[in-house]
Amino acid sequence: MSRTSAINTAQLHAAAVALVLAALPHVGQLPFWVLMLVPGAIALRLALGQPPGRWLLIGLVIVVFTAVLLRFRTIAGPTAGGAFFCAMVALKFLESRNRRDLGILLCLAYFLAISVFLNSEAIAVAALVLAAVLATTVALTFVAEPVGPPVGDRLRVSGALLLQAIPVMLVLFLLFPRLPGPIWGLGTGNTARTGLDDRMSPGDITRLTESSEVAFRVDFQDEPPAPAERYWRGPVFWSYDGRAWTEGESRHRGLEAPAATGRERAYTLILEPHGRKWLFGLDIPVAADGDVKRRTGYNLVTDERIDSVRRYEMRSALDYRLEATLPRVRRDRALDLPAGSAPRARELAERWSAEADDPRGVIDRALAFLREENFVYTLSPDPLGDTPVDTLLFETRTGFCEHFASAFTVLMRAADIPARVVTGYQGGEINDDYMIVRQSDAHAWTEVWLAERGWTRVDPTGAVSTTRLDAGIGSLEGAGQLDLMSRRDSGVLREIVLLWDSVNHGWNRFVLGYGPALQKQLFERLGMDVLGRWALALVMLAAVGLMMAAVWLLALRPVGPRDPVERLWQRARRRLVRLGMRPYPAEGPIDLAARVRRTRPDVAPAFSRIVSAYVRLRYRPVPNDSAFRELREAVRAFRPYRRPPRNR
Amino acid sequence: MRFRLPGTSAARRLRSAIATRWLDRRVPRESARIRLHRRRLFILPTPLGYTFAATLALLLLGSLNYGASLGFAVTFLLAGGGALAMIHTYRNLEGVELTFTPPPPVFAGERPRLPVRLRADAPRRWGIALEGGDDPPPVIAPAADAPADAEFRFPPPRRGRFHPPRLRVRTEWPFGLLRVWSWVWPDVNGIVYPACVDHGLAPPQRPASAGAARRRAGAEEDFAGLRAYQPGDSPRRIAWTAFARTDDLLVKAFEAAPAGDYRFDWDDTAALRPEERLEQLCFWIVHAERAGLRYGLALPDRRIDAGTGPAHRARCLEALALLGSGEDATA
Numbered sequence: 001m002s003r004t005s006a007i008n009t010a011q012l013h014a015a016a017v018a019l020v021l022a023a024l025p026h027v028g029q030l031p032f033w034v035l036m037l038v039p040g041a042i043a044l045r046l047a048l049g050q051p052p053g054r055w056l057l058i059g060l061v062i063v064v065f066t067a068v069l070l071r072f073r074t075i076a077g078p079t080a081g082g083a084f085f086c087a088m089v090a091l092k093f094l095e096s097r098n099r100r101d102l103g104i105l106l107c108l109a110y111f112l113a114i115s116v117f118l119n120s121e122a123i124a125v126a127a128l129v130l131a132a133v134l135a136t137t138v139a140l141t142f143v144a145e146p147v148g149p150p151v152g153d154r155l156r157v158s159g160a161l162l163l164q165a166i167p168v169m170l171v172l173f174l175l176f177p178r179l180p181g182p183i184w185g186l187g188t189g190n191t192a193r194t195g196l197d198d199r200m201s202p203g204d205i206t207r208l209t210e211s212s213e214v215a216f217r218v219d220f221q222d223e224p225p226a227p228a229e230r231y232w233r234g235p236v237f238w239s240y241d242g243r244a245w246t247e248g249e250s251r252h253r254g255l256e257a258p259a260a261t262g263r264e265r266a267y268t269l270i271l272e273p274h275g276r277k278w279l280f281g282l283d284i285p286v287a288a289d290g291d292v293k294r295r296t297g298y299n300l301v302t303d304e305r306i307d308s309v310r311r312y313e314m315r316s317a318l319d320y321r322l323e324a325t326l327p328r329v330r331r332d333r334a335l336d337l338p339a340g341s342a343p344r345a346r347e348l349a350e351r352w353s354a355e356a357d358d359p360r361g362v363i364d365r366a367l368a369f370l371r372e373e374n375f376v377y378t379l380s381p382d383p384l385g386d387t388p389v390d391t392l393l394f395e396t397r398t399g400f401c402e403h404f405a406s407a408f409t410v411l412m413r414a415a416d417i418p419a420r421v422v423t424g425y426q427g428g429e430i431n432d433d434y435m436i437v438r439q440s441d442a443h444a445w446t447e448v449w450l451a452e453r454g455w456t457r458v459d460p461t462g463a464v465s466t467t468r469l470d471a472g473i474g475s476l477e478g479a480g481q482l483d484l485m486s487r488r489d490s491g492v493l494r495e496i497v498l499l500w501d502s503v504n505h506g507w508n509r510f511v512l513g514y515g516p517a518l519q520k521q522l523f524e525r526l527g528m529d530v531l532g533r534w535a536l537a538l539v540m541l542a543a544v545g546l547m548m549a550a551v552w553l554l555a556l557r558p559v560g561p562r563d564p565v566e567r568l569w570q571r572a573r574r575r576l577v578r579l580g581m582r583p584y585p586a587e588g589p590i591d592l593a594a595r596v597r598r599t600r601p602d603v604a605p606a607f608s609r610i611v612s613a614y615v616r617l618r619y620r621p622v623p624n625d626s627a628f629r630e631l632r633e634a635v636r637a638f639r640p641y642r643r644p645p646r647n648r
Numbered sequence: 649m650r651f652r653l654p655g656t657s658a659a660r661r662l663r664s665a666i667a668t669r670w671l672d673r674r675v676p677r678e679s680a681r682i683r684l685h686r687r688r689l690f691i692l693p694t695p696l697g698y699t700f701a702a703t704l705a706l707l708l709l710g711s712l713n714y715g716a717s718l719g720f721a722v723t724f725l726l727a728g729g730g731a732l733a734m735i736h737t738y739r740n741l742e743g744v745e746l747t748f749t750p751p752p753p754v755f756a757g758e759r760p761r762l763p764v765r766l767r768a769d770a771p772r773r774w775g776i777a778l779e780g781g782d783d784p785p786p787v788i789a790p791a792a793d794a795p796a797d798a799e800f801r802f803p804p805p806r807r808g809r810f811h812p813p814r815l816r817v818r819t820e821w822p823f824g825l826l827r828v829w830s831w832v833w834p835d836v837n838g839i840v841y842p843a844c845v846d847h848g849l850a851p852p853q854r855p856a857s858a859g860a861a862r863r864r865a866g867a868e869e870d871f872a873g874l875r876a877y878q879p880g881d882s883p884r885r886i887a888w889t890a891f892a893r894t895d896d897l898l899v900k901a902f903e904a905a906p907a908g909d910y911r912f913d914w915d916d917t918a919a920l921r922p923e924e925r926l927e928q929l930c931f932w933i934v935h936a937e938r939a940g941l942r943y944g945l946a947l948p949d950r951r952i953d954a955g956t957g958p959a960h961r962a963r964c965l966e967a968l969a970l971l972g973s974g975e976d977a978t979a
Contacts, residue, residue, distance in 0.1 A: 144824035145775030168728025
């Protein structure tokens with residue numbers, strides 16, 4: 001059974017099962033045709049009965065890798081890299097000829113199965129990966145011993161191994177140091193994820209609201225804010241090009257920390273991956289843990305793209321003051337309008353500015369205009385063309401939140417009031433003890449700067465449709481085209497989906513969200529935060545050793561015979577061994593007693609007692625309890641001295 | 649061996665000499681019954697085990713980089729599994745009891761066998777390989793209630809007393825990631841008779857006895873039936889027709905006439921080289937025994953009185969085997 005002995009059919013089949021199961025979690029993550037390479041290679045290999053010739057193999061490698069390269073144009077990143085890897089594993093199966101190849105193939109299968117977590121960490125995916133890991137472990141037993149053990153035994157020993165590894169896994173999972181950032185670049189992910197973008201043009205947010213995907217979930221330490229206060233701040237946009245809003249240059253110099261003036265809320269935000277760098281906080285976030293930074297618009301960003309579930313401990317002020325004094329640089333940016341854009345809106349704003357005696361008067365007039373001029377808040381607004389603001393305000397009068405926020409901000413800037421567009425989410429549904437915020441809650445609003453008061457939120461959507469802010473998007477006209485979960489009118493099915501969501505929330509909160517921050521908390525709670533790096537490593541190793549010892553003692557220690565009579569008899573025999581008298585295999589109890597009488601007459605009476613009770617129990621037709629008691633007593637009393645007593 | 653220690657051949661020889669001396673001290677010859685207790689088990693990862701570890705290291709790196717919590721979880725699960733596989737593999741060999749039977753005698757040029765019985769209590773053992781012979785090692789799996797029997801085979805040794813080399817009992821079950829092994833050096837030995845070869849010398853004259861002369865004149869012996877082929881049988885005696893019919897190699901046995909005692913004498917073979925003389929003596933003994941004759945043996949250092957039967961044959965052949973070895977066959 002050397003490492004170069006050829007693969008037999010059973011080994012090939014086991015590896016095929018492992019490979020198919022390892023590719024299965026990638027369904028939906030990798031292109032279908034890449035995944036189909038795996039069953040394709042298996043079918044080809046089984047049909048050929050041996051690895052294909054060298055030239056066929058080289059041809060296949062070239063064709064497959066060229067196809068992957070043409071499709072992705074790169075091999076970096078989780079998706080393209082994953083596709084390459086999957087193709088490689090399929091080809092490795094095709095060319096495996098001996099035991100060593102098989103071992104390498106199975107290691108690749110482990111890697112393939114687990115690498116799916118770079119793309120998706122859903123519960124169902126995790127279950128599939130576990131199945132693949134089990135199948136691969138079973139296939140490993142075929143490497144160790146190709147024939148002989150039945151599949152049932154192989155499954156049992158593999159399952160037992162994985163179950164016994166759980167304590168070690170937990171220790172390592174909790175204690176292994178987590179890094180806050182990546183070690184090397186993550187590559188350009190090809191996965192388009194839904195979420196707010198770094199620019200806002202008309203229609204962007206409308207499209208987003210068609211998805212009922214969860215954007216993030218929130219655990220409030222105390223009561224959640226009222227529905228009308230559930231503004232989740234995301235990217236803030238300053239620059240306007242006549243159609244789209246972008247963040248523009250971020251100048252942090254002299255940015256004051258937000259001043260809380262009243263109620264605050266502490267909460268944990270578990271963010272779904274959205275492939276961008278920002279995160280969201282209840283307006284206005286004042287503190288967040290980890291590698292979180294504040295931008296000029298008081299929105300939060302992280303150093304790296306959020307490609308996996310993240311968990312943040314945050315604190316927000318519901319009553320606050322932002323930038324009581326506005327530096328000139330930012331004031332200019334907040335007043336900037338591209339020349340020649342929206343002439344009619346500007347005209348209107350300048351008229352309001354002349355009529356009102358302070359900025360508040362202008363704001364009131366603008367809101368009244370939106371409220372009274374029959375604007376319609378709809379999911380399917382009319383197209384706006386090249387001059388979106390004028391068209392919306394004076395012609396179509398139908399729009400969604402980003403249209404109104406954009407138009408309102410333009411109006412404010414035209415009236416010489418510093419203003420900016422804030423995007424994020426508005427709303428949130430309470431499920432059990434946490435809040436779900438979905439993509440369909442995406443929203444945009446305006447912030448204006450008022451002297452003394454600082455930046456103040458004005459939501460023009462509220463002027464158009466009062467119900468949006470209280471009841472959420474599900475109450476909207478045209479809501480029929482929304483996903484089930486974003487609507488308010490569906491029943492039992494919705495309940496089930498919400499139940500499943502709370503399972504997912506627990507999963508995200510405790511499993512996926514376990515990162516550097518939570519680990520730090522855990523160490524603090526355990527009093528381990530004072531330990532240095534090496535001490536921590538020692539603690540971790542010690543804990544792993546402890547777990548392994550526990551598994552060994554509880555599950556794997558060799559056990560003696562189950563029969564109590566046999567156990568007592570074995571114990572007596574072991575004590576004899578200590579005297580240097582090893583029973584021979586063919587020696588029955590009576591012969592053994594005779595030998596003891598010859599060599600160690602001093603212990604013979606005690607041992608004869610045991611033997612007579614044992615023989616009675618074993619060979620009398622009806623064993624009785626008294627004999628068993630006698631045996632037990634006799635064995636307990638049998639504590640012979642190692643050396644015979646000296647008699648002079 | 650795929651993986652050799654690096655170094656020049658001289659250094660390698662030195663190293664292997666050191667290793668052998670260490671093993672000699674650590675694993676001396678012991679009884680024919682050996683129990684593999686924990687102190688004599690060695691464990692190291694297999695090449696596959698190292699590949700597995702490297703895979704886990706890559707997975708860990710990937711998980712760290714992408715902050716993939718589940719990547720950590722499953723990688724750690726496999727790491728724990730890999731560590732616990734040590735216990736599983738170790739348990740597969742621990743407590744196994746090997747009972748060696750002395751190798752049956754063989755003629756020089758034949759491959760000696762060393763039968764061994766493996767006995768183990770719970771748990772169920774699988775895939776235990778016995779290494780040290782020259783065949784692909786037999787892989788066996790003793791169960792708690794069913795001991796497993798196997799045989800080591802060795803390359804043909806020289807005439808004399810055959811001591812099996814140090815042997816290795818090895819297992820990689822259940823996961824092939826780790827290899828647990830134990831050296832065993834059972835204190836059993838067997839005899840290697842000289843090869844049974846006719847060098848063309850005429851058998852010695854039998855002392856005259858009644859009827860012998862008539863038999864000799866009659867030239868032909870009486871056909872007594874067929875019996876199984878044994879090494880040393882003349883091909884001319886093989887019953888080819890029976891072979892074609894049954895696939896069994898049979899030879900025609902002839903009943904020799906009862907006669908006076910033969911005495912095979914070392915001095916009668918002076919025409920041959922020393923080892924050939926032993927072979928010729930061996931040939932005579934085997935054929936005399938087969939013919940049911942009484943025969944004795946005279947060697948330079950000892951003399952065996954005439955007799956017949958398997959025990960007598962064994963005694964004679966053993967004397968031949970040990971001639972010149974400085975060992976007394978009767979000891």
